[in-house]
Amino acid sequence: MAVEFLAHERIWFEKFKYDDAERRYYEQMNGPLGGSSQQQSASTTSSGPADQNELLSRISHLEVENQNLRSVVADLQMAIFKLESRLNALEKSTSHQPSPVPPTQKVEPFSVPSKKVELPSAAPAKKAEPAAAEEDDDDDDIDLFGSDDEEEDQEAAKVREERLRQYAEKKAKKPGLIAKSSILLDVKPWDDETDMAKMEECVRSVQMDGLVWGASKLVPVGYGIKKLQIQCVVEDDKVGTDILEEEITKFEDYVQSVDIAAFNKI
Numbered sequence: 001m002a003v004e005f006l007a008h009e010r011i012w013f014e015k016f017k018y019d020d021a022e023r024r025y026y027e028q029m030n031g032p033l034g035g036s037s038q039q040q041s042a043s044t045t046s047s048g049p050a051d052q053n054e055l056l057s058r059i060s061h062l063e064v065e066n067q068n069l070r071s072v073v074a075d076l077q078m079a080i081f082k083l084e085s086r087l088n089a090l091e092k093s094t095s096h097q098p099s100p101v102p103p104t105q106k107v108e109p110f111s112v113p114s115k116k117v118e119l120p121s122a123a124p125a126k127k128a129e130p131a132a133a134e135e136d137d138d139d140d141d142i143d144l145f146g147s148d149d150e151e152e153d154q155e156a157a158k159v160r161e162e163r164l165r166q167y168a169e170k171k172a173k174k175p176g177l178i179a180k181s182s183i184l185l186d187v188k189p190w191d192d193e194t195d196m197a198k199m200e201e202c203v204r205s206v207q208m209d210g211l212v213w214g215a216s217k218l219v220p221v222g223y224g225i226k227k228l229q230i231q232c233v234v235e236d237d238k239v240g241t242d243i244l245e246e247e248i249t250k251f252e253d254y255v256q257s258v259d260i261a262a263f264n265k266i
Contacts, residue, residue, distance in 0.1 A: 178237075179235070179236040179237065180234065180235055180236065180265075180266040181233070181234055181236055181263060181264065181265055181266060182231070182232075182233050182262075182264045182265075182266055183231070183232050183233075183234060183260060183262070183263055184230075184231055184260070185203075185229070185230050185231075185232065185244075185248070185258055185259070185260060185261065186219075186227050186229055186258070186259040186260075187199065187203055187227060187228040187229075187230065187248060187255055187257075187258055188225075188227045188228075188255070188256045189226075189254060189255070189256060190254075190256045191225065192224040192225045192226075194254055196218055196226060198254060199228055199254035199255060200230070202248075202251040202254055202255070203228065203230060203248055203251070204230075206244070206247045208238070208239050208243075208244075208247075209235075209239075210234055210235030210237070211232060211239050212232060212233045212234075213230065213231075213232050214233065215230075215231050216228060216229060216230035216231065217229050229261065233266070241260060241263075
């Protein structure tokens, strides 16, 4: 039964034969695999020393170039150092070197003899001065027009005094600038039953020199209470805010307090 079953199954029992045939075919085409591997190993072993020699020669060449470059760099550094030292020496020499003398100072020694020569000539000039002064004194003694000059000076002084007097009078008559201020007052009553018209009448009854009352209005504060807001213009030299508040707060039956809501210079 098993033999009959295997006879009907499609199983490849001779696969090893085909594998051997395939191996032999490739060996005939490319040669045996063992020979190729040996050739490759031989070529690598033969080429190995040559590559090593080439690498060593390149390394030695690079080392020589590196040494040459180092020597060049050292020479350049030495040259730069020498240049810096020379520049420092030049700067020091120029800083310590005295400033050049202007040409005028060089000429001064040659002008000394001329000064010495001019010295004797100065004495006659000094001697001539007293003589000229004596002549002037003699001329002053003879004053032909002295009276006229004195009269002219007196007239000029009178005219100057008159003009000064007129200027002082004009300046005194000219009114000076009066400094004024605009003040907005908040006058608060005691309660909502206060007669606001009577309170305003009391406030306006305050009269002073330099005080002018302006417009007024009632401003609600809360809980039915209103405050009186009134405008006034005062002269700063005559009326002060403290005096104005004291005069208004004298009406204790109507006024609780006075506050300055706005203050502006005019």
